[in-house]
Amino acid sequence: MDTIPTWFTGVKLNFAENMLYHPDSKNPSNHSTVGKEDDKIAVTEVREGCSEVRNVSWAELRQRVGRLANAMRAHGVRQGDRCAVIASNSVDTLTVFYAVTSLGGLFSSSSTDMGTKGVLDRLLQIKPKYVFVDDWAVYNGKTVNLSQKIEEIEVGMRGVTEFQGLISLPRFQDKPLHVSSIAKTVPLARYLEKANGNSDLTFTRMDFRDPFLIVYSSGTTGVPKCIVHSVGGVLLNAQKEGKLHRNQGPDSVLLQYTTVCHVERS
Numbered sequence: 001m002d003t004i005p006t007w008f009t010g011v012k013l014n015f016a017e018n019m020l021y022h023p024d025s026k027n028p029s030n031h032s033t034v035g036k037e038d039d040k041i042a043v044t045e046v047r048e049g050c051s052e053v054r055n056v057s058w059a060e061l062r063q064r065v066g067r068l069a070n071a072m073r074a075h076g077v078r079q080g081d082r083c084a085v086i087a088s089n090s091v092d093t094l095t096v097f098y099a100v101t102s103l104g105g106l107f108s109s110s111s112t113d114m115g116t117k118g119v120l121d122r123l124l125q126i127k128p129k130y131v132f133v134d135d136w137a138v139y140n141g142k143t144v145n146l147s148q149k150i151e152e153i154e155v156g157m158r159g160v161t162e163f164q165g166l167i168s169l170p171r172f173q174d175k176p177l178h179v180s181s182i183a184k185t186v187p188l189a190r191y192l193e194k195a196n197g198n199s200d201l202t203f204t205r206m207d208f209r210d211p212f213l214i215v216y217s218s219g220t221t222g223v224p225k226c227i228v229h230s231v232g233g234v235l236l237n238a239q240k241e242g243k244l245h246r247n248q249g250p251d252s253v254l255l256q257y258t259t260v261c262h263v264e265r266s
Helices: 015-020 058-074 091-102 116-126 147-156 188-195 231-245
Strands: 041-046 053-057 082-086 106-110 130-134 136-139 142-145 165-169 185-187 211-216 226-230
Touching: 015 058, 015 091, 015 231, 041 058, 041 091, 053 058, 058 091, 058 188, 082 091, 082 116, 091 106, 091 130, 091 165, 106 116, 116 147, 116 226, 130 147, 147 165, 165 188, 185 188, 211 231, 226 231
Parallel strands: 082 106, 082 130, 106 211, 130 165, 165 185
Antiparallel strands: 041 053, 136 142, 211 226
């Protein structure tokens, strides 16, 4: 296509705001917690082999997203900046997704089982400001230390001027990986210090057609091709699939069994 149609000119919206709140029934330009009350469960995380199961309320999820978004803002993340994760499908990954998009940034993701070359084939195209990486991976009952992969990614990103660093996400809260020896890498807890404890949520509203999500082709015929989705297009499609196809409402429960390469919340 040599031109991209412009839809709903003048509409301003934010993906994370629409996920974390509902529109106010009296004024859809404002958000409301109706249907997403603070004490209601927003997401249930079930780790490999049911080793960990935990419920996260809407209040906790909004608090986590607000704190990370404020830390990212303090670290210089602005609308249009790209940020990526190499992580499992987890509450931490969901938090990064919403924090990045709340700021008007572009989010992209890869799985921890992808080889370093495959990860860099993607990252070097989008030139992210920050990359969030799980410090451990668990698969088929085996625990894998990802420090070598983190080091390889840091080395591979050295020629990217936009790249500011890596943030290690603690896969296990009781034994986070020590990353002080890896250049341009800090643990999530230290990165969050920039928020100064502030978890207030603010949202950068964007044009309907503005980009916010980068996914990729399979890469089977060469370097993976970037596929960019617009904020309004994905929101509209999520409403269509959630409400029309699945008849979902505020009290519905949906199982999403997938890698982090596909992140969706209705």
